[in-house]
Amino acid sequence: MKHAFLLLVAILLWPGSVLFSQDTVTDFDGNVYHTIAIGSQVWLKENITSMHYTDGTVIPDVVAYNNSDSLAQIFGRLYTWDAAMKNVTTPGAQGVCPNGWHVPSSAEYAQMENFLGGAMVAGGAMKDTTQGMWTYSATAGATNSSGFTALPAGEYDAHQYMAFQLLHEYAVFWTSTQTSALMATERYLEYNSAKCLPYNWYKVMKYSIRCVRDFGVGINETPGIDKIKIMNPVKNYLRIITLYPQDLIRFELYNFSGELILQKELGNHLLEVSLIGISSGIYLAKVYHTSGIFVQRVIKTT
Secondary structure, eight states, X not given: XXXXXXXXXXOOOOTTOOEEEEEEEEOTTOOEEEXXXXXXXXXXXXXXXXSBOTTSOBOTTOBOGGGOHHHHHHHOOBBOHHHHHTXXXXXXXXXXXXTTEEOOOHHHHHHHHHHTTOHHHHHHHXXXXXXXXXXXXXXXXXXXXXXXXXXXXXXXXXXXXXXXXXXXXXXXXXXXXXXXXSEXXXXXXXXXXXXXXXXXXXXXXXXXXXXXXXXXXXXXXXXXXXXXXXXXXXXXXXXEEESOGGGEEEXXXXXXXSOEEEXXXXXXXXXXXXXXXXXXXXEEEEEEETTEEEEEEEEEOO
């Protein structure tokens, strides 16, 4: 068996694919969030629930829907734009996000939407499919094929009505993109639509926050991509291509329910993994190496 192969430059990614990350992130208050890789980005799968910034400072103007802590544990909390950004106006600021994460800009949301097929269908791929979560969810194009698991957490309207509204109907997320001294860009998903659309509205509104991982932190960082590639499609044997086989540690294969179905140690320069007995289909491969974790979509054929 060869111990080194030339690096393939192209990494094959298709709209609608999802790269499962098994990492968790804990904030200052002890809330645990799971992560999901979508394209080259890694997102939190839950809305932020924190009452404190990472330095321990209390976050102002944060509320739970109907002031219910029980609802906050399901849907996360709602934040004004200034509070979410910790009074910083720079796109991509950390704000209420854990260390190594930040409030995504409008452009970063657009990157995910484009990866999922465009804004007109991305909302359906992002929406949680739990029975009863969305009003009339069966007709709203909800598939959660991205794994983003958007929840209809509603909003607190602090601009006109001073009231909680739209629970189970709308998911509204602040982006870190400011449009004026009073307004910033949101992203919203509707119960009766598969769209994910931007809208510029008042910063005093209280919306949900999702965080995206800082570039270069964790899986799919540039060093990992530069070092590893997996041949596609795969039949009986999966071949790992790398310039540094001595850095390989372990291989894992997941199905699209996020279940681990195969694990193999990669010591002694092992660069081939047997997939004999595994059904044809689409899987996610994770390769652990000394500088991080590489994740790639794999097509298994007969």
